[in-house]
Amino acid sequence: MTLTWQQELKKCVKCGACMAVCPIYRQTGREEMVARGKLNLIERVDLEKPAHKKEIPAGWLEAIDSCLLCCSCEENCSKGVKITEIIAAARNRQSAKQGLNPIKKSAFALLLNRFFSMARLLKAGSFMQWLLWRRLPRHSGLVRRLPLPGIDDKTVIPALPRQQLDDYLRKRKAAPNLEPVLYFPGCATRYLYPQMGLDLIYVLEQLGFYGVVPPEFNCCGLVTWGAGDSKSTMELQQRNLAVIQKHAAIRQIVTGCASCGHALKEYDGLPADCEILDISEFLFRHKEKLEKLVGSRKLNRKITYHDPCHLRKGQKITAQPRWLLQLIAGENFVEMRHPERCCGAGGTFGLSHKALSRKILAEKTRDTDASGAEIVASGCPGCLLQLTEGALLAESSWEARHPVTVLADLLKNDAGKENRKEVE
Amino acid sequence: MTQPVKPLLNQLTAELKAAGFASGQIIMADESRACYGYDATRQSADPMLVLLPESGQQVETAIKLAAKRKLKIFPRGAASGMSGGSIPSSDGIIISLTRMNRILEIDQENMIATVEPGVVTGELQEEVSRYGLFYPPDPASLSFSTLGGNVAENAGGPRAVKYGVTADYVMGLEAVLINGETIKCGNKCVKSVSGYDLTSLLVGSEGTLAVITKILLKLVPAPESVKTSLLAFPSMSAAALAITAMFKNQISPSTIEFLDHHSINAVRETLPFSLPAAADTVLLVEIDGSSTSVMAQSQKLKKLFENKALLLIEARDEGERAQLWTARRRLSPAIANLAPHKINEDIAVPRAAIPAVIARLEQLSARIALPIVCFGHAGDGNIHVNVMLDKNDPEQAQRGVKAVDEIFAITLELGGTLSGEHGIGNTKSAYLDKEWSAATIAAMRAIKQAFDPENRLNPGKIFPTPGSQPCH
Numbered sequence A: 001m002t003l004t005w006q007q008e009l010k011k012c013v014k015c016g017a018c019m020a021v022c023p024i025y026r027q028t029g030r031e032e033m034v035a036r037g038k039l040n041l042i043e044r045v046d047l048e049k050p051a052h053k054k055e056i057p058a059g060w061l062e063a064i065d066s067c068l069l070c071c072s073c074e075e076n077c078s079k080g081v082k083i084t085e086i087i088a089a090a091r092n093r094q095s096a097k098q099g100l101n102p103i104k105k106s107a108f109a110l111l112l113n114r115f116f117s118m119a120r121l122l123k124a125g126s127f128m129q130w131l132l133w134r135r136l137p138r139h140s141g142l143v144r145r146l147p148l149p150g151i152d153d154k155t156v157i158p159a160l161p162r163q164q165l166d167d168y169l170r171k172r173k174a175a176p177n178l179e180p181v182l183y184f185p186g187c188a189t190r191y192l193y194p195q196m197g198l199d200l201i202y203v204l205e206q207l208g209f210y211g212v213v214p215p216e217f218n219c220c221g222l223v224t225w226g227a228g229d230s231k232s233t234m235e236l237q238q239r240n241l242a243v244i245q246k247h248a249a250i251r252q253i254v255t256g257c258a259s260c261g262h263a264l265k266e267y268d269g270l271p272a273d274c275e276i277l278d279i280s281e282f283l284f285r286h287k288e289k290l291e292k293l294v295g296s297r298k299l300n301r302k303i304t305y306h307d308p309c310h311l312r313k314g315q316k317i318t319a320q321p322r323w324l325l326q327l328i329a330g331e332n333f334v335e336m337r338h339p340e341r342c343c344g345a346g347g348t349f350g351l352s353h354k355a356l357s358r359k360i361l362a363e364k365t366r367d368t369d370a371s372g373a374e375i376v377a378s379g380c381p382g383c384l385l386q387l388t389e390g391a392l393l394a395e396s397s398w399e400a401r402h403p404v405t406v407l408a409d410l411l412k413n414d415a416g417k418e419n420r421k422e423v424e
Numbered sequence B: 001m002t003q004p005v006k007p008l009l010n011q012l013t014a015e016l017k018a019a020g021f022a023s024g025q026i027i028m029a030d031e032s033r034a035c036y037g038y039d040a041t042r043q044s045a046d047p048m049l050v051l052l053p054e055s056g057q058q059v060e061t062a063i064k065l066a067a068k069r070k071l072k073i074f075p076r077g078a079a080s081g082m083s084g085g086s087i088p089s090s091d092g093i094i095i096s097l098t099r100m101n102r103i104l105e106i107d108q109e110n111m112i113a114t115v116e117p118g119v120v121t122g123e124l125q126e127e128v129s130r131y132g133l134f135y136p137p138d139p140a141s142l143s144f145s146t147l148g149g150n151v152a153e154n155a156g157g158p159r160a161v162k163y164g165v166t167a168d169y170v171m172g173l174e175a176v177l178i179n180g181e182t183i184k185c186g187n188k189c190v191k192s193v194s195g196y197d198l199t200s201l202l203v204g205s206e207g208t209l210a211v212i213t214k215i216l217l218k219l220v221p222a223p224e225s226v227k228t229s230l231l232a233f234p235s236m237s238a239a240a241l242a243i244t245a246m247f248k249n250q251i252s253p254s255t256i257e258f259l260d261h262h263s264i265n266a267v268r269e270t271l272p273f274s275l276p277a278a279a280d281t282v283l284l285v286e287i288d289g290s291s292t293s294v295m296a297q298s299q300k301l302k303k304l305f306e307n308k309a310l311l312l313i314e315a316r317d318e319g320e321r322a323q324l325w326t327a328r329r330r331l332s333p334a335i336a337n338l339a340p341h342k343i344n345e346d347i348a349v350p351r352a353a354i355p356a357v358i359a360r361l362e363q364l365s366a367r368i369a370l371p372i373v374c375f376g377h378a379g380d381g382n383i384h385v386n387v388m389l390d391k392n393d394p395e396q397a398q399r400g401v402k403a404v405d406e407i408f409a410i411t412l413e414l415g416g417t418l419s420g421e422h423g424i425g426n427t428k429s430a431y432l433d434k435e436w437s438a439a440t441i442a443a444m445r446a447i448k449q450a451f452d453p454e455n456r457l458n459p460g461k462i463f464p465t466p467g468s469q470p471c472h
Ligand SMILES: Cc1cc2nc3c(=O)[nH]c(=O)nc-3n(C[C@H](O)[C@H](O)[C@H](O)COP(=O)(O)OP(=O)(O)OC[C@H]3O[C@@H](n4cnc5c(N)ncnc54)[C@H](O)[C@@H]3O)c2cc1C
Pocket: A015, A016, B039, B040, B074, B075, B076, B077, B078, B079, B080, B081, B082, B084, B085, B086, B097, B117, B138, B139, B140, B141, B144, B145, B146, B147, B148, B149, B150, B151, B152, B153, B154, B155, B156, B157, B158, B206, B207, B208, B210, B211, B212, B213, B421, B422, B458
């Protein structure tokens, strides 16, 4: 039985355990910012009340806006309150009253527009980006060349590749001897990090699977859900479900994006026999085969791991990625302190709350530095971008990479050396 | 907010700002103030103003400016309190200490930490562990409650049986009185007997005597290893005998937690190991110390109970240790499933009286026809008594209230106390005179009067006020 947000709200006993883990509370020390306080605000401020007809109280807006939707509070809540659902529902009521933020509104319209799509816009951008941005010397990503409003010289944005994942895949040959699985790459992998997608597909192939990537897959909808745009969220869900239905012969769907996996697993109306798997879960299912493939190869650089919130707290996946890194690096895999702590990215939070996001990031960066690792692995493009910014801000030399790209390099290179060529 | 209050508050906030408070440290908006008026008892009242000082000096300033207007002050830590200690009244100011969360010093030579009151207990523990040091008090709320709140409530946890409670670690304090002056008490000396021991007086004073702004805490060397075992017994009295036998045989556990048979039944199905059907009481025993001593004591434990206990499991590694603890950890959510509501009391009795209390509570449960689930700290006699009921049924609710009266009566009769950990606050103040004589309470009131003659610092707590109702 699913509860309404009002019923969910009543489950909170105000114990305060969410204070132990909320990154926003940790930085602000303000009760309104922790889940308990946010729930209290949502309970107390009835947006329908005549007093709030004209405007929503500023304290409510600030608190409800200051949430990473990282699910840390949910992981620590013994009452199992679905806090992020309540917050998303509150944002939905807010946007129904005030309308969506215009930037988000036009961005979401792009996600849904079949003709003038995100893909086209970003491709156009890939030709122009060098006017404004320059490549980072040691990391993948770009920083600004000229002063830009709201963006400082340490803000990292991904380089827009000329060739998107779909462009590469169009040239792909069929492989009838491989077993097909659906691969949901997610927007970030498709448009920003195609190499990550290619690496994942390569690893699947090595294991005897063919990653089918239907070009009509849309955005998973997590970002629209988090912004309180339930209409777009439903639309995106329906479209993706239709794609899944169309490929009725394939019942396993893998993804390499923690956030997409988290969103897909929550879809209403997912066929009962359909399985959504994070790539680390999928690889673990084929443990023996992968162990054989890797053989005696070992990564000879120290590597550590950051738990993406949407993997650890959203999907309760902690062991499989660690098993994978252990396999890749053996003793060179070391845990950092507090791998579970959020990196502060939180979708668009890093852009809308830059100062706060960077404070959260600074702690993550310190823990990564202290681990002594040269690579920090994390199965979420959002985290990778944020971690890269962290390294830049702290002038640290480690790089942030998806575990699957590290694995792909190892499998491609007998000596375990990495002389990879970034795709342009 | 009533209208006449508005100009007063505007004036006060203007003065606070002139004295250095940033606007982010002053919370006035209705909706935001409301987030500082509750605690884990789920009571709620909106304070007129909330301040987030960042130094002892700011606390002084705030209290002085409030004193000019005779306003009430309510100190607040993490508000994880279980007795309503931080609940304000509508004409009072909340001073929230969460922003004063710096660890000021870890003095490794003297093994003393100096902290601000808003430091979270678990954060200090993590920090000192880097130096091979240990801060033992371990309330279950340690990952979010503040050290200031721990000191004010004299919090304790499972490790109390070996390591004692918060009071045993507080070497000294700085605190602001209701007139805005700072007092210092205690120091870094192990032996220190000059003047009244105000440190001990302030520990457990529930924010009614002074606002604590700095704390000196004793640290001990971190134990080298820990061994966890789970033992099952056919009765509470057999378990109690076992505990006595442990001490007699020079086994000195750092933790002895117990689960009664209701608790066992609530979690049995969810455990990663199986419990014999005849198990009536389960003990979770931890032994810590140097590796050799832990080894020797665990072997003794094994030898003693291998045949006498229905079950004895010894954890071989961290994973197995975590598995054994699941029995205790799953308890709270599991018993929550037994009934829509629970009344939760944290009585304490001398250790030897545990079987008698449990037997009497069993009879009480039968009489009032409501399940009473007991678990807690067998090592130190602190028992969490949970009366399970549906408060929406007025008749059950009434029986519940009656049960609490009787629980306290039984406890006091057996030489126990109303609260082992959570304090009196406003939820148990109506029972204070059941435990203490009029003369004793008068002595306590005289102390309160001396510190706070106008009754402006956390009023309504500890002492019964005319018309104060017990709150469950
Ligand atoms: C899930 C859960 C488990 C718990 N387990 C335990 C347990 O095992 N053992 C235990 O002992 N308690 C336990 N508690 C109760 C509670 O956590 C403790 O009483 C804790 O010490 C309160 O700390 P706090 O920071 O939350 O204080 P608050 O609740 O904010 O305040 C408690 C009291 O201290 C006063 N106070 C706070 N800070 C100061 C200060 N700086 N100066 C003066 N007065 C101050 C307040 O006025 C109030 O009277 C538990 C609570 C919860 C919710």
